[in-house]
Amino acid sequence: MITNELVTQSIDYIVQHLDEGISIEDVADYCHLSKYYFSRVFKAETGESMYAFIKRLRMEQSAFRLKVEKDKSITGIGYDYGYSPSNYSSVFKKHNNISPVQFRNGKYAECVTNPFYQDKLVKFQSFEEYGKQIHIQQMNDFVVIYERHIGNYIELKKKWRDFIEKYKEHLKEDTLLIERSYADPSVASIDQCLYDICITVDKNCSFDNVTTIQGGKFAVYRFDGQVQDIFPAFQGLFNVWLANSCYEMDKRYGLDIYRTINWKSMQVVMDLCIPIKAHERK
Structure with missing residues (x-):
């Protein structure tokens, strides 16, 4: 868990400005x-240099x-991430x-390997089947207590x-359990996924x-x-539905909102939420 508040704030800044040529x-x-002092603090907290972290997130986000x-x-x-073609x-x-060409061509297949269960091949539904189960919703802000993890x-x-x-x-009875994911484990190392776990609280909470x-x-x-089938569901939404829909993701990140959890069987009902731009893709 990342406990240094300045490091947490710096990660917020990095993920929001990855495509703006930010530097250490x-x-x-x-x-x-100072960059020298903060670079030491950042590496001590995350186990990764700030330069390597920014470069890795750029590669993951571009992928x-x-x-x-x-x-x-x-x-x-x-170009969006500051690179010439070569x-x-x-x-x-x-x-x-x-x-990049091989990667792009390989990601529109009908199935992918589940990185968490390598013996399982994930087969996607059709675009139409995903579309039947998706609703476009306008959500309010969520005030949350959160912990940030890399793992x-x-x-x-x-x-x-x-x-x-x-x-x-x-x-409370109306408390929501929310995960905010910054990494797609189909393109990121499964041991370096960046994510927050959160619970909703009153806006006056002073933590x-x-x-x-x-x-x-x-x-x-x-x-x-x-739970083990959440990855296949999300990958189908990204690879099939989002890639072929009239919508684009914006700079917010995906949310998982739990509705019910059986901790023993790990059967869950949850909303997988993809942030999309206010306007449709042309």
Whole structure:
């Protein structure tokens, strides 16, 4: 868990400005610290240098866009993250062991391997089947207590149990359990996934680790099944529905909102929420 508030704030800044050519100096200035001092603090807290972290997130985010923004050129996506065509291809291949062209062509298959259960092949539904189960909704902001983690999603059950125990006095009948995901495990290392676990609270809550998750327009898919099948559902939504729909994701990140959880069987009902732009893609 990331406990340093300045590091948490710096990660918020980084994920919101990945496509704006940010530097280590920019992040340190944002936190009002010298880049040398803050670089040490950042690595001590995350286990990764700030330079490596920014580079990795750029590669992960650009890879995600390659598979869902079919009408955007590979060159254009590379430019968005400050790379020339040849440099982007070289850096991408070094990071992913595959070229951007090969990656994009391979991500529109009918199935993918589940990185958490490598013996399971994930087969997608059709665009029409996903579309029948998706509703476009306008959501209000969520005020939440949160913890930020870098790790494997497999660890979520224990993280949630500990988190709920820590804040059990703040649980009410209408409390929502929310995950905010910054990483797609089909393109990120499964041991380096960045995510928040949150519970909704009153806006007057005075804890230091309280933040507001921005609401807005979301494509919402109701999932009812085993936790191990959440990954296949999300991948189908991204690879099939979003990639072929008239919608685009915006700079907000995806949310999982739990409706019911059976901790013993790990059967859940949850809303998988994809943030989309207010206007449709042309």
